[in-house]
Amino acid sequence: MPEAELIRLAQTGDHEALVQLLRSIETSVYRSAYYILGNEQDALDASQEVLIRIYRKLDTYQEKAKFSTWVQRIVSNVCMDKFRAKKETVSIDEHEMIIPDRNNVEDEILLTGLSHDIQEAIGKLPKQYRVVVVLRYLEDFSYQEIAETLELPLNTVKSYLFRARQQLQELLYDYQKGGIG
Amino acid sequence: MTNTEIWEWMQRDLDGDLSPDEQRALFALLEKDTDLQQKYNRLKSVSLQLEQLPPVVPSISIVDSILPKLESAVATPAAKADLNAGVLPTLEVKSKPASPSEPRKWKNKTVWFARIGSTAVAACLLLGVMLIGKEANEQIDPATQGSIVAPPAAEPPVIIGPPAPQPSTNPTPLPEQGEEPPVQEETKQPPKQQKKAQTPSKPVTKAPEPPPAKVGQPADSVPVMVPPKPVPREPKPPAFPFGLEEKSDDDKGKKSKEDEKEKKKKDNKKDDGDDRDDDRDDDHDDDKEMGKKKSSREYGRTSLA
Numbered sequence A: 001m002p003e004a005e006l007i008r009l010a011q012t013g014d015h016e017a018l019v020q021l022l023r024s025i026e027t028s029v030y031r032s033a034y035y036i037l038g039n040e041q042d043a044l045d046a047s048q049e050v051l052i053r054i055y056r057k058l059d060t061y062q063e064k065a066k067f068s069t070w071v072q073r074i075v076s077n078v079c080m081d082k083f084r085a086k087k088e089t090v091s092i093d094e095h096e097m098i099i100p101d102r103n104n105v106e107d108e109i110l111l112t113g114l115s116h117d118i119q120e121a122i123g124k125l126p127k128q129y130r131v132v133v134v135l136r137y138l139e140d141f142s143y144q145e146i147a148e149t150l151e152l153p154l155n156t157v158k159s160y161l162f163r164a165r166q167q168l169q170e171l172l173y174d175y176q177k178g179g180i181g
Numbered sequence B: 001m002t003n004t005e006i007w008e009w010m011q012r013d014l015d016g017d018l019s020p021d022e023q024r025a026l027f028a029l030l031e032k033d034t035d036l037q038q039k040y041n042r043l044k045s046v047s048l049q050l051e052q053l054p055p056v057v058p059s060i061s062i063v064d065s066i067l068p069k070l071e072s073a074v075a076t077p078a079a080k081a082d083l084n085a086g087v088l089p090t091l092e093v094k095s096k097p098a099s100p101s102e103p104r105k106w107k108n109k110t111v112w113f114a115r116i117g118s119t120a121v122a123a124c125l126l127l128g129v130m131l132i133g134k135e136a137n138e139q140i141d142p143a144t145q146g147s148i149v150a151p152p153a154a155e156p157p158v159i160i161g162p163p164a165p166q167p168s169t170n171p172t173p174l175p176e177q178g179e180e181p182p183v184q185e186e187t188k189q190p191p192k193q194q195k196k197a198q199t200p201s202k203p204v205t206k207a208p209e210p211p212p213a214k215v216g217q218p219a220d221s222v223p224v225m226v227p228p229k230p231v232p233r234e235p236k237p238p239a240f241p242f243g244l245e246e247k248s249d250d251d252k253g254k255k256s257k258e259d260e261k262e263k264k265k266k267d268n269k270k271d272d273g274d275d276r277d278d279d280r281d282d283d284h285d286d287d288k289e290m291g292k293k294k295s296s297r298e299y300g301r302t303s304l305a
Helices: A003-011 A015-037 A040-060 A067-089 A093-112 A114-123 A127-137 A143-150 A154-180 B003-014 B020-032 B034-051 B062-072 B076-087 B090-154 B156-160 B165-169 B173-188 B190-205 B210-216 B221-225 B240-250 B254-270 B273-304
Strands: none
Touching: A003 A015, A003 A040, A003 A067, A015 A040, A015 A067, A015 A127, A015 B062, A040 A067, A040 B062, A067 A127, A067 A143, A114 A127, A114 A154, A114 B034, A127 A143, A127 A154, A127 B034, A143 A154, A154 B003, A154 B034, B003 B020, B003 B034, B020 B034
16 A cells, blocks of 8 residues: 555554554664664664654654655654753763674674664764764655754755765775774 | 666566566567576566465464454444544534524523513512511511510519419329329330420429410520429418528528528528418418428429539
8 A cells, every 4th residue: 555545544544554554664764763863772762762753743744755755854863862861861871882783893893894884973963964874864755844843944854964975984994094003 | 768768667567567578678689698598587586486486374273362352342333423523523513503593592491491480489578578568467466466465474473462372272182193293104105205294294393374384485404493482481481491402402501501500490480480480381281382392393403403
């Protein structure tokens, strides 16, 4: 069944259509949350919250925007809330996140190769850059769609993405240097 | 073209945002500058790595994990309907048309309440007047009857003399039954033991007068003793046995009682001999009555006890 039909049925109160719709977006929601937040547990919590919000607010969705854009907007909002909550609770979390990541990298770098470098580099990006990168590469959004999702000007989105890529390139270059050294 | 512009074109090329002409111009610049070419290669490798990020899949089905919550939220449509109902300020719309109608309703209600209340008050007044009129008519008749009834209450002293024998005939069966019936009555009607036990004890002592006296007075042992005095009063002052025993009942000092006995004996001796016969007869009667009284008193005491 096409996504538009599922959305229509879900909005009319079809519970099965709503569940099916949630299942269809479950993976993409989790993937974005995982790369934005950087760990599985936070990604699971955020994904649950995102799906619950979608479940409750599906009536507010209008076909003016793409459904995926609407969903990713909720994902980014939930992830931003998670970032704020983390900052307010424990400021040491950033350091704790780095240390286990390095240990994990040491354990798994042989298996995953450069993917872990890029994941670690993504984790070091500013939040806004991270979200833009995730939307661009994981959701394959265009500049315009990212701008609509994040409700940002188009030039701002470009700026965020270009700077994010530049920082990633520098970080990865440093890793390569360290690995070679 | 500045370095920043070249850097931007490189970034846009990675996203496929350059036109074919722009792309050709960029590649021409990169061929000339190795540093720019190295930068472009690094950015392209980063972009490739981002494109090749491993597909992450949740370890558990998130939808299944939240389904219980969603279903416990009482079916989405209902919840949504409630939310919509709560969000929609339809109350304002309803309040506008309802506001003018409510005052009218209230006015009508108040008018109706006033009418009903006034009619109810009028009906109550009429009923009250009717009842009062009836009662007044009824009270007038009983008043005349009450005047007839009143004399018997006042007559008893007059009747006391003659009726005495009549009640004595009536009470005679009573005293015989007097001691027994109360017991039967007591057994029959235990809840009214005191009242009924006292009532029979009084008629036993004084057949004629007690009924009216009982009606007027609350049946005590002391008032029961009062009537016997008038009976002997007619012939002469109260018989000493009564006084003695009554005084003894009153718990007065023994010395004072003995003095009174002696005085009474002296007075009796001084009286005529005819009177003595009458007195003896009376005494005999009195003794008999006293025996009954004693029994009644004892019974009364027991009953009172």
